Amino acid sequence: MAINDWRIELVSVPVSDVDRAKAFYVDTVGFTLDHDHVVSDDLRFVQVTPQGSACSFCFGTGLTEMPPGSQKGVQMVVPSAADAHAHLRERGVECSEVDEQPWGRFVYFADPDGNTWALQELVRPS
Template sequence: MKLEVVVLPVADIDRSKSFYSALGWRLDADIVADDGFRVVQLTPPGSSCSVIFGSGVSSAAPGSVEGLHLVVSDIEAARAELAHSDVAVSEIFHDAGGVFHHAGTKDRLPGPDPARASYGSFVSFTDPDGNSWTVQEITERLPGR
């Protein structure tokens, strides 16, 4: 099995479409049915998994999704690109525990992982509705991945 689509609950479909398009995400579909059902699908560059949002797509509260992860090989370049796209992106951080980041901002330490360990450095941002994203630097995959 492969993860194909993540559904995002949003309040303003066109605002969300503009936000993700401005990040350079590919617009795969924007389909409107006669009954007002609308599906917008976008895919991050290089990803096999897309996001979908629209009207009649989710009953979850807009902005209620947490913990979505994007993976990059260069956290500094990714942060600069997000900032250049006018995204309110966090500073680079690592977690005090060194395994994975805690929820919210608990145990965040400033700067990249001191050893620059793969999987250890992050930035975070939210979309206009508050759905939260974490960008994680992975420079070398763990065995078998």
């Protein structure tokens, strides 16, 4: 593998209730369900991917030692913070208003365990 070809493709999100997390991320937020495999009583692997993302997220049983809700500030880039805000609100997700900063527009939300997410619309200097 060439050192100039490293990619982040999977990030763990620690949750306390796998089915509740799956319902939140897939049914409520709208991520695509890629996998849901029960390997054993001690290992379940669920993978979801935001539309258009090259990076997926996983959660389940036996995947991480992080306590539920401890993943803070995962950030995704979106074309429009206003559209992302509307999408989340239409689906019943509690989220911040659009936060206008010189370097971007942001919307923040948390999953039922308290893992936090930032959605950023990039702002290019004129």
